[in-house]
Amino acid sequence: DAGITQSPRHKVTETGTPVTLRCHQTENHRYMYWYRQDPGHGLRLIHYSYGVKDTDKGEVSDGYSVSRSKTEDFLLTLESATSSQTSVYFCAISESGGPSYEQYFGPGTRLTVT
């Protein structure tokens, strides 16, 4: 299994509070991704990174920011959590961005915003 960990695995927070989710990898892969999973929507890309300090938006980036100061860590921040951000968040990594490079997924973080 690819070495991907996510922390925390579960979190309950209140509306309006900031939240940071962490993805840590031990594979030295260049690309890292944050997805959210919601019933009826599958997985949707929030942000991705193609190197240290290099990030870009996905299809559902509003209300989220990311940072990558080291190859192994990719942080997802909800500056002011809303109930619509209740979801399961998955991190993924890949060696490069081309289609032949498999994306490996972490175990997920279940976030509940009350």
Added chain:
Amino acid sequence: AQSVTQPDIHITVSEGASLELRCNYSYGATPYLFWYVQSPGQGLQLLLKYFSGDTLVQGIKGFEAEFKRSQSSFNLRKPSVHWSDAAEYFCAAYGSSNTGKLIFGQGTTLQVKP
């Protein structure tokens, strides 16, 4: 815009029966297509992928998928389902840029009856 559709939200089959999960895509050029499986409480695992060439691709765990350009479909099949196949299955297509962006279908939940 590129999209992936899985028409069946939930499917129930008896153990030992055959399985077919449907996936339709919309994309002008030849797409790169994937099937992932998600066991309860787990991340996603790649089952198989199609890039080009032979339209029937074999994957892990006895799964196969057939690409049909005329029908814009990439259906997943298994001749004999096992109880351990109960999971959620996602079809995905690679985005048009070389960024690793995957576009996922809504997912199909497979229930296996004893």
